[in-house]
Amino acid sequence: MAGGDVEVVVVGAGAAGIAAARRLHDSGVGCLLVEARPRLGGRALTVIDESGFALDLGCGWLHSADRNPWCDIAKAQGASIDTSLPAWARPSLEFGFSRAEQEEFGEAMGSFFARLEHVAQNQTDVPSSAALDPGCRWNGLINAVSTYISGAEWDQVSAKDFDRRQRRELAGDRRPWHRDTKLWRRPASHARLPRDRGRPSRRATESRD
Ligand SMILES: Cc1cc2nc3c(=O)[nH]c(=O)nc-3n(C[C@H](O)[C@H](O)[C@H](O)COP(=O)(O)OP(=O)(O)OC[C@H]3O[C@@H](n4cnc5c(N)ncnc54)[C@H](O)[C@@H]3O)c2cc1C
Numbered sequence: 001m002a003g004g005d006v007e008v009v010v011v012g013a014g015a016a017g018i019a020a021a022r023r024l025h026d027s028g029v030g031c032l033l034v035e036a037r038p039r040l041g042g043r044a045l046t047v048i049d050e051s052g053f054a055l056d057l058g059c060g061w062l063h064s065a066d067r068n069p070w071c072d073i074a075k076a077q078g079a080s081i082d083t084s085l086p087a088w089a090r091p092s093l094e095f096g097f098s099r100a101e102q103e104e105f106g107e108a109m110g111s112f113f114a115r116l117e118h119v120a121q122n123q124t125d126v127p128s129s130a131a132l133d134p135g136c137r138w139n140g141l142i143n144a145v146s147t148y149i150s151g152a153e154w155d156q157v158s159a160k161d162f163d164r165r166q167r168r169e170l171a172g173d174r175r176p177w178h179r180d181t182k183l184w185r186r187p188a189s190h191a192r193l194p195r196d197r198g199r200p201s202r203r204a205t206e207s208r209d
Helices: 015-026 069-076 099-119 139-150 159-170 192-196 202-208
Strands: 008-011 031-034 046-048 054-056 061-063 183-185
Touching: 008 015, 015 031, 015 192, 061 069, 069 192, 099 139, 099 159
Parallel strands: 008 031
Antiparallel strands: 046 054, 061 183
């Protein structure tokens, strides 16, 4: 593209930049997508080993998948989507953690999130740990889940911030631990979702020709 044709410069070829450039290009607006790295995708990065196994080093999950627009994009790309429950929502092997205990933990976690949602409505913000049941034998594991979600245990996570995050992420789905919350995967490389959006669509190719 000649320099004079560029009306908009998009800086950064992650999902957001690619989507913006895609839309501008398809609307006939001359645009230049600039990326500092030698690859597209930003924080979407999949490494595929010799056996063909795809390991997502960045994003990998389609959150709130039943209303996540990336699902339609994946389908339009002809990609398969794994709609089975994520591993942590399925029973695990019973080594040292019986099925009954797993169910008990699941119940405790669900009750914790319900209390947390309630606590977050208080006028004054408090640490999310206020929603822990003091005598609950699963508090250690519930705290471990927080380190996975937020990088810190519940006593360092604001109840209001966590609640806001959940509402934003789940777009109104108020039971994050509930099995009805859809969390799907594009197993054959999540990174191809935004990356393939960088390819010219038919319409764009035609208008360019
Ligand atoms: C480990 C990990 C796991 C994640 N898991 C999930 C998940 O399961 N589900 C989910 O939905 N989200 C997940 N995310 C978040 C998701 O990856 C990001 O929200 C999304 O990829 C961000 O896209 P973006 O385009 O906004 O930014 P980025 O992907 O960060 O893209 C920004 C791009 O801009 C480039 N850039 C920056 N500055 C300049 C400059 N000055 N000049 C040129 N280029 C520049 C960068 O190199 C980069 O390529 C995860 C993120 C990480 C890191």
